[in-house]
Amino acid sequence: MISSALSRQALPSGVRSLGPSRRSSPSSSPPSYPKFPTRINQTGRCSQRSQCSLGVKSSPYPATGRRFQLEDVIEAQQFDRDILTAIFEVAREMEKIEKGTPESEVLRGHLMATLFYEPSTRTRLSFESAMKRLGGEVLTTENAREFSSAAKGETLEDTIRTVEGYADIIVMRHFESGAARRAAMTAGVPVINAGDGPGQHPTQALLDVYTIEREIGRLDGISLGLVGDLANGRTVRSLAYLIAKYQDVKIYFVSPDVVKMKDDIKEYLTSKGIEWEESADLMEVASKCDVVYQTRIQKERFGERIDLYEEARGKYIVDRKVLDVLPKHSIIMHPLPRLDEITPDVDADPRAAYFRQATNGLYIRMALLKLLLLGW
Amino acid sequence: MISSALSRQALPSGVRSLGPSRRSSPSSSPPSYPKFPTRINQTGRCSQRSQCSLGVKSSPYPATGRRFQLEDVIEAQQFDRDILTAIFEVAREMEKIEKGTPESEVLRGHLMATLFYEPSTRTRLSFESAMKRLGGEVLTTENAREFSSAAKGETLEDTIRTVEGYADIIVMRHFESGAARRAAMTAGVPVINAGDGPGQHPTQALLDVYTIEREIGRLDGISLGLVGDLANGRTVRSLAYLIAKYQDVKIYFVSPDVVKMKDDIKEYLTSKGIEWEESADLMEVASKCDVVYQTRIQKERFGERIDLYEEARGKYIVDRKVLDVLPKHSIIMHPLPRLDEITPDVDADPRAAYFRQATNGLYIRMALLKLLLLGW
């Protein structure tokens, strides 16, 4: 049994009690039952979690030298440039891990619960592959709504308190914006937001920035064309937000009128000194971009205006003509799945980076799991 | 290959044939195929399983010193006081297991099938966590009805004979009372009942008794208030049954009139010399109980009498006023999920034991898996 005086980082990896270990209040220690591991506050983390902001302004992740205290992954805004760099370094190490090596077993004995309140097979498999690539184990549920069904009426908080007894880390997908933050406030184990409704999907944002850095070799001075549904796509919104942390960035917005980038992001970019402009000419933008980031026009956003959807959908297609003008060093990205906004004949071009981008999601998630469970 | 003359207990742990090993009749050995491991009867267990009673009267689990032969977990009635004590000792050891130790890998190479004919994510995750905490592996299905769908018409027995070829132990949830017993009669591998319809949910009963022992320090002389839906809750019925095996127990039943404890349990308690009384005063009961066991009033039991449900539901709530009169050493339990029968402001009190109770389910299930797969 590990003494409560030891912080998590001080423990030899792989030698921790099985019980949840980050319960908040020392005053909750029961009279007759003092050593029960679920009630020991093992870390020095903020003991009143409800007073901890997870947002941008007062980040709970202060840098101490290079040793960030990464405790949860809730939203893209929680990451600053230094922590992004540090995470990307770990992701790069993850790429090199080979089967049968000690590095491929660092999470042996650790259990991840994938608590998905709505199915997202792609995201779930990526996280589960990441956990297993590091030797960890997974508890899966894709029907987590049963935990809190209307009939039974359990709160998210109660569910989290139960699941944290079974797992060392919780990866949650939820249909409500803000659910991940609520879960993290409650949980005594780390929580990763795998998408909460129209809100955040921070690991997608991280893998996007990582892919640019990995493929182009830098983030400062990058020129970026964001194409497609910029009004509704949380992916491009988060990417614009994160890329604004770098210098001399230039962003082009290329979208049908009905799904233009909203003013909040434009104003944010301006406030950060990021140059941006809107364009209706995909060919011209492609000819001067390092990255063309294409997105899917989502039919469901158009309701009964199918005519508007069809018009928007066909307007900006990445095809071989775009490849003809795209600089040789540039790349095409897409969060996937795609419909027909990138034609299949583009796939064979080495600048088609979207499937590599998906694989980068694996490495980013491996890095986050390692950092949250073992520290730096 | 292990000789068929060796009993399971005599084998070094982790060194067993992969094939199912407890097929019943030696006469089923085929002429041309004598060494096929699925037909070898490796254990000395009752060879005609259909003649083995799993019930109370002629228990197949005779104690031989401390070495009980635990072969299946089907119903609360199969456990006597000695075996409960022994299981709890193992569960206590489970609490202390740390990652990276040999103890956390004792079930390496063992496979558990979770065969759920109706989904119960909470119970399933608890079992799967238990198996993985001991280094074992899991085959999961939440849609086991497909095995025996009306369209295909496969019997439960056929399904079990197939699944026992894939796994070393079967954890089954079923919608029909008695299904677990049928499965155990057929299976050549151990079966654990994870709830069969309105029938039994024995691991819940075990974790409840374990929690009392763990939190209060004893079971003899305990006073216990059972609150809420006592007519329909199989949890409180099983708990009353098991606690009757201890001495000087006092039970208070506190429930709305429409869901009072049924006579069969009252008569059973009386026959065992257990003192019990019914009360309409939760505050008074709470002031003299070691354990207040609250349960959820299940709306579906009231049919169209929503008025009766609403009346019953609001009648006995555990809130801060109950905490004010509850002795300092006492605890509040609940099988979860809860609705509003315990108010959230109770959670922070150290006497709120219900989330620890859920975690104890993990330790009990770890203990059972170890005992069924490796023996004592």
Place this chain on the structure above:
Amino acid sequence: MISSALSRQALPSGVRSLGPSRRSSPSSSPPSYPKFPTRINQTGRCSQRSQCSLGVKSSPYPATGRRFQLEDVIEAQQFDRDILTAIFEVAREMEKIEKGTPESEVLRGHLMATLFYEPSTRTRLSFESAMKRLGGEVLTTENAREFSSAAKGETLEDTIRTVEGYADIIVMRHFESGAARRAAMTAGVPVINAGDGPGQHPTQALLDVYTIEREIGRLDGISLGLVGDLANGRTVRSLAYLIAKYQDVKIYFVSPDVVKMKDDIKEYLTSKGIEWEESADLMEVASKCDVVYQTRIQKERFGERIDLYEEARGKYIVDRKVLDVLPKHSIIMHPLPRLDEITPDVDADPRAAYFRQATNGLYIRMALLKLLLLGW
């Protein structure tokens, strides 16, 4: 990082890069990103996969001594007699693997994705058990249709390119004939067809032939009674196809008129010099067969003609009377699940081989996983 000059077979087992390793075109190597493991063509396999036939006529699995290059399992037709013999030898080794031995961990660190576009719990559990019996890990999805839902419109090819980034081998069940072949054409990792619509289910065919060889001791000179729905059962069609590779085989078709064996298989058998005849007398056939292979009459094939279904269903039942005339050395097989076409009182007879047949599926799948991931 493994050099791209090394073939997979030359690598020490368990020491391979985590990334997908069989991407097709070396020309897709990106300018700025030369060492990314997903783009390295590590094997000497056909680099233009779309030009590789997987079919019978130009098999991509040429034998080089005993070292077949087994890269995908798509259809029964791809196997010739030599490769069947070699696979069965490996399957026999799989039967002997014991827990806790190095053999039970040969696939440690390898990840299998079970990508099921329609649920088939029985087949899925068999594959997942096989993978875990060899120390490998599994990513499961039973709702893979979400990947390619009409709403999102992703192609199978795109899905495969994403999943191959997460797993080392893909086991796919699909509702469309030919889907497995398309997946294999795209995938940079091995693909196993776990059934694609009315098309193929090659691992079932392999386990059937393996069971005959395992139970009877030979395949040449075998006499085989195929009973039941011979028109629609892909199982019996594949079995007839494979058994035709052996010498002096005699096949009896016993079926209701409405579901007789189709001409294509009869003509194929004749062209191969295999003797076959149709019979209406199950008892007479059973008296001279080594194997009686019973199948289920599928109600859904009869549409509204319930009368024809009922007539067909009751016509040929394997019961104790059939056992009375069945030679002592013979066996009864069934692909399962069964309805009432074999009566339960047959189960206890040692000649009832159908549950052993299901277990043989485990060994065949273990063998295939080992061969596809590690080679011979």
